[in-house]
Amino acid sequence: NTASNDGGGIYVSSFGQLLDSVILDSNYAINGGGAFIKGAIFSIQNQTKIKANKAEKAGGGLNLKNCYFTMKDSAIIADNSTDTNFAAAI
Numbered sequence: 001n002t003a004s005n006d007g008g009g010i011y012v013s014s015f016g017q018l019l020d021s022v023i024l025d026s027n028y029a030i031n032g033g034g035a036f037i038k039g040a041i042f043s044i045q046n047q048t049k050i051k052a053n054k055a056e057k058a059g060g061g062l063n064l065k066n067c068y069f070t071m072k073d074s075a076i077i078a079d080n081s082t083d084t085n086f087a088a089a090i
Helices: none
Strands: 010-012 015-018 023-025 028-031 035-038 041-044 049-051 054-058 062-065 068-071 076-078
Touching: 010 015
Parallel strands: 010 035, 015 041, 023 049, 028 054, 035 062, 041 068, 049 076
Antiparallel strands: none
């Protein structure tokens, strides 16, 4: 998936949860290649994989703005990138 601004795979602005082996792979956006989460409660767990996503500016895997974030149960964030040196993973 490709977004012209924020959140290549997912855009969340209130509440979000990724559970039970969700895979965000090979998404692209200006900010938040895998996901852009703004003003939200956001949780990833149960072997969720966020990998090989790319952001032009920040947050190759996840871009988090003003949110409460939890990650547990073998969640994996790997091999994400940005065109800058700002937050390739989160």
